[in-house]
Amino acid sequence: MSAAEVLAGVDIVALRLSEEGVLQLLLIRRAQAPFAEQWALPGVLVNGRCVDASLDAAAERALHDKARIAPQHLEQVATVGNMARDPRGWSLSTFYLALLAPDTELQGDDLRFVALAEVLDGRLALPFDHAHLVVQAAERLASKAVYTSLPLYLLAPRFTVTEALAAFQASLGQAVQHTTLRGRLEKMKQHGWVLDTGAKNQPKMGRPQNLLEHRPQGAGGFIFDRSVLS
Amino acid sequence: MSAAEVLAGVDIVALRLSEEGVLQLLLIRRAQAPFAEQWALPGVLVNGRCVDASLDAAAERALHDKARIAPQHLEQVATVGNMARDPRGWSLSTFYLALLAPDTELQGDDLRFVALAEVLDGRLALPFDHAHLVVQAAERLASKAVYTSLPLYLLAPRFTVTEALAAFQASLGQAVQHTTLRGRLEKMKQHGWVLDTGAKNQPKMGRPQNLLEHRPQGAGGFIFDRSVLS
DNA sequence: ATAATAGTGTCTGTGAGACATTATGTA
DNA sequence: TACATAATGTCTCACAGACACTATTAT
Numbered sequence: 001m002s003a004a005e006v007l008a009g010v011d012i013v014a015l016r017l018s019e020e021g022v023l024q025l026l027l028i029r030r031a032q033a034p035f036a037e038q039w040a041l042p043g044v045l046v047n048g049r050c051v052d053a054s055l056d057a058a059a060e061r062a063l064h065d066k067a068r069i070a071p072q073h074l075e076q077v078a079t080v081g082n083m084a085r086d087p088r089g090w091s092l093s094t095f096y097l098a099l100l101a102p103d104t105e106l107q108g109d110d111l112r113f114v115a116l117a118e119v120l121d122g123r124l125a126l127p128f129d130h131a132h133l134v135v136q137a138a139e140r141l142a143s144k145a146v147y148t149s150l151p152l153y154l155l156a157p158r159f160t161v162t163e164a165l166a167a168f169q170a171s172l173g174q175a176v177q178h179t180t181l182r183g184r185l186e187k188m189k190q191h192g193w194v195l196d197t198g199a200k201n202q203p204k205m206g207r208p209q210n211l212l213e214h215r216p217q218g219a220g221g222f223i224f225d226r227s228v229l230s
Numbered sequence: 231m232s233a234a235e236v237l238a239g240v241d242i243v244a245l246r247l248s249e250e251g252v253l254q255l256l257l258i259r260r261a262q263a264p265f266a267e268q269w270a271l272p273g274v275l276v277n278g279r280c281v282d283a284s285l286d287a288a289a290e291r292a293l294h295d296k297a298r299i300a301p302q303h304l305e306q307v308a309t310v311g312n313m314a315r316d317p318r319g320w321s322l323s324t325f326y327l328a329l330l331a332p333d334t335e336l337q338g339d340d341l342r343f344v345a346l347a348e349v350l351d352g353r354l355a356l357p358f359d360h361a362h363l364v365v366q367a368a369e370r371l372a373s374k375a376v377y378t379s380l381p382l383y384l385l386a387p388r389f390t391v392t393e394a395l396a397a398f399q400a401s402l403g404q405a406v407q408h409t410t411l412r413g414r415l416e417k418m419k420q421h422g423w424v425l426d427t428g429a430k431n432q433p434k435m436g437r438p439q440n441l442l443e444h445r446p447q448g449a450g451g452f453i454f455d456r457s458v459l460s
Numbered sequence: 461a462t463a464a465t466a467g468t469g470t471c472t473g474t475g476a477g478a479c480a481t482t483a484t485g486t487a
Numbered sequence: 488t489a490c491a492t493a494a495t496g497t498c499t500c501a502c503a504g505a506c507a508c509t510a511t512t513a514t
Contacts, residue, residue: 006238006277008311008322046311046322047236055311055322079309079324081238081276081285092238092276092285092322094309147377147457161466180503182467187502206465207511225457225476226502227377391493410476412494417475436492437484455503456475 006081007091010059011043011130013137014071014098016113017154021166024113025134026100027126028066031110034087035127039112041134042066043093059096067111071098073153075220077137085129093128097137099153145171146228148221149188152214160201160209161185168228176228184224185212193222236311237321240289241273241360243367244301244328246343247384251396254343255364256330257356258296261340264317265357269342271364272296273323289326297341301328303383305450307363307370315359323358327367329383375401376458378451379418382444390431390439391415398458406458414454415442423452 014026027039044062052058056076063069074096081092106112118124119134126134144150151167152159161182168176188194193215200208244256257269274292282288286306293299304326311322336342348354349364356364374380381397382389391412398406418424423445430438 006236008236008238046320053312055309058311076308078306079285081288081324082283090276092324094311094322094324177504177506178466179468179505183502202512203465205463205513207467209466224502225459227455228503229455407477407479408493409478409495413475432485433492435486435490437494439493454475458476 007045007086007088008047009043009045009091009093010055010062011041011093011095011133012059012062012098013041013077013095013134014063014067014069014100015116015137015141015154016100016104017102017167017170018113019102021170023116023138023154023170025116025119026067026069026098026106027112027114029110030127038127039114040127041095041130043095055094059094059098063098068107069098069100069104072101073097073099073150073220075140077133077140080129080133093133095133095137097140099141099150101156102154103156141171142173144221147224147226149184149193149224150221152221153216155214158197158199158211158213160211162209164212172228174229180228184228187224188222191217191222193217237275237316237318238277239273239275239321239323240285240292241271241323241325241363242289242292242328243271243307243325243364244293244297244299244330245346245367245371245384246330246334247332247397247400248343249332251400253346253368253384253400255346255349256297256299256328256336257342257344259340260357268357269344270357271325271360273325285324289324289328293328298337299328299330299334301330303327303329303380303450305370307367310359310363323363325363325367327370329371329380332384332386371401372403374451377456378453379414379423380451382424382451383446385444388427388429388441388443390441392439394442402458404459410458414458417454418452421447421452423447 016024018024028042030036030038030040042062044058046052046058052061059074063071077095077097079092079094083090085091114124119131145168151171154167155163165178165181185194195213195215197211197213199211201211202208246254248254258272260266260268260270272292274288276282276288282291289304293301307325307327309322309324313320315321344354349361350368375398381401384397385393395408395411415424425443425445427441427443429441431441432438
């Protein structure tokens, strides 16, 4: 069996929720050709010499080595493979959705966050088919936000209902009734996924907010049995 | 950039609904090492010489070339990659879930159907990590059966409510109220996904059954806004 | 007091769950 | 007639949607 000449790698679509409630995408300035110096998704190649125990380990390595970041959630989205996506030839990319804590900071000027919306609507172009990967990852987040608690991984472990609302609305791209979200958080409390810290948070104005705590009891978010949409 | 030495391929978890309402898995007797002569998932390698336009095209090729079968539904499930799954070294497998028509017939004695349950509970072992792939594909089908109409792709284009019930129950691994399913089919009628052929089907005994027709209006099944479970 | 924000309560609609009832065929 | 199977109807419950109302802070 001859060694197959396929270029295989993992790419990461890492998202952070900004203080303004907007999703931001992590980009890295490529050091090597092709597309050297351009801003692109962080990623690594997987090959015979690679030390990764598994593909998921390679994804974690990509985030850790390239950006010194540990995500709060990491899941595989899909794998694309064709002749056109890389000028070097037929290539495979298994890409992951990573959700980062809102206080994630970047070190080094070869890393930056950009508004996810700018990539989704084409205002900001990315090399390879990275824009397409971003679209699919964003769709994954949106579709899971409909019936799971996945957007909570965009928040700090302690969060307020208002912050949770921002996370869901940014993930879904549309408004959500706060009463609906409160009902879901109540349901999660009953299953130990969320608990009421007695603590309060005082905004600049208005009534203090209850501080909740996210306690995942399994992978991938709590699953509700209804859609959050009409 | 040196050619990366990664063995990459696609494997297919193709399922058929038997007349007894049991899910069956398509296996092929391997012609080549490793694991020659053993029954395994159909699959093909993707490499630099390959003619496939894309990874999805390679999946279709695997089913067509190896089994002369065209599935009613084909979707990518995930990609696994590690050192242990193939004795030849670090390898990648992107695996797909394929749903076949119930009248799918096999030609050649290197193809057969086995009961999916036998693989899931370990009574029937498969080479590589194929049993693990089958588990994940079956989980994908089950989780989608909760809130989509995916199991209808296991039926002939014209089907009865009883057959649809069997498809859902086999996919989910648990009983479903027929009234619930009727409600969902009614909803699908309103959106053009199912229509009432005036025709009837006469079982050996009892009242004749209405014959419905499956008219997919998009990829991946109709999406409901509630879980079919409690 | 007023504004701003958080949290609760009420009413409606939808669709699943469970089960009873009716309909339509065969033996 | 008896039986088997399909199809429909009824009632309850959970929860999303919409919106009103109350609560608690700062200025």
